[in-house]
Amino acid sequence: MERYHDAPQILREFLSYHETIKGQSRRTISEYYLDLRMFLRFLKLMRCEMPYNTPLEDIPIADIDAAFMASVKTSEIFDFLSYLSNDRENPESPDAPGINTASRARKLSAIKSFFKYLVHVKELLDVNPAAAINTPKMDKRLPKYLSLEESVELLESVEDDEESKNRERDYCILTLFLNCGMRLSELVGINLSDIDRSFTKLRVIG
Numbered sequence: 001m002e003r004y005h006d007a008p009q010i011l012r013e014f015l016s017y018h019e020t021i022k023g024q025s026r027r028t029i030s031e032y033y034l035d036l037r038m039f040l041r042f043l044k045l046m047r048c049e050m051p052y053n054t055p056l057e058d059i060p061i062a063d064i065d066a067a068f069m070a071s072v073k074t075s076e077i078f079d080f081l082s083y084l085s086n087d088r089e090n091p092e093s094p095d096a097p098g099i100n101t102a103s104r105a106r107k108l109s110a111i112k113s114f115f116k117y118l119v120h121v122k123e124l125l126d127v128n129p130a131a132a133i134n135t136p137k138m139d140k141r142l143p144k145y146l147s148l149e150e151s152v153e154l155l156e157s158v159e160d161d162e163e164s165k166n167r168e169r170d171y172c173i174l175t176l177f178l179n180c181g182m183r184l185s186e187l188v189g190i191n192l193s194d195i196d197r198s199f200t201k202l203r204v205i206g
Contacts, residue, residue, distance in 0.1 A: 004033050008064040010124075011036055014117050035110040040064055042080050043072065066124040069115075074129040077111060081136070101136045108135060151178050182206065 004012055015033055018024045041059040044050060050059050084104045108130070115128045146154065155178075158164070158171045176187055186206035194203040 006060070006062060007033060007037060008040070008062050010065060010069065010118075011040070011061075011114075013122075014114055017117060017121065018113075031106065032110045032113070035107040036114055037061065039080055039107065039111055042083060043068075043076060046076065046079060066118070066122075069118055070125050072115075072129050074133065077108075077130055077133060080111075081108065081133075105136045108133065146178070154178075176202075180204070 004015060007015070011033070014036075015029050018032065019026070019029050038056060040061040041056045044059050044061065044064075045052065045054060045056065081104060084107060085098045088099050112130045112133070115125065115130045118125045119128045155171065155174055158167055158174060161167055164170065173187065176182060180202075182204055183206055186204050189205060190202070194205075196202070
């Protein structure tokens with residue numbers, strides 16, 4: 001937890017709980033930390049504890065405690081979501097402020113998880129101000145995929161690379177990706193014992 005030295009104790013305990021008890025990955029914990037740190041900084045800014053033009057990155061939050069979290073209102077969470085949607089700088093498109101729906105949904109999920117922890121695990125709060133807030137509606141998009149011609153061209157590029165020492169391995173990797181639709185993490189987790197002796201069956205864990 002040393003890497004979260006600027007977080008208040010109440011947040012560090014939440015991160016530790018999800019890492020050690022819930023067994024979530026370090027990446028997930030890091031995302032929780034960044035999202036909740038931004039939320040807490042925003043709360044202090046909106047409550048006029050700092051000048052309005054103060055950059056969020058300069059707002060200390062180490063003093064936030066259970067009493068502060070108990071005072072958070074649902075309307076303040078909505079204000080934060082509005083800030084993310086309309087005012088937060090978007091590194092991918094500086095001329096169009098506001099971050100995308102998926103990023104807002106992730107931050108709201110972190111907030112919901114934090115308050116659920118404070119209410120049901122630590123029993124420090126009686127009311128969860130985020131409980132009734134719905135997750136932003138996500139646009140459903142069809143997955144992008146290669147055409148048959150593009151797939152053939154990709155495989156032929158591997159076959160034609162006679163100088164490659166890993167030609168057969170690369171061909172196998174691409175064939176599995178193209179035909180099975182598996183994730184990268186699922187592919188790299190395949191062991192020889194997962195392949196049936198007849199080479200007609202493959203066990204994938206994901």
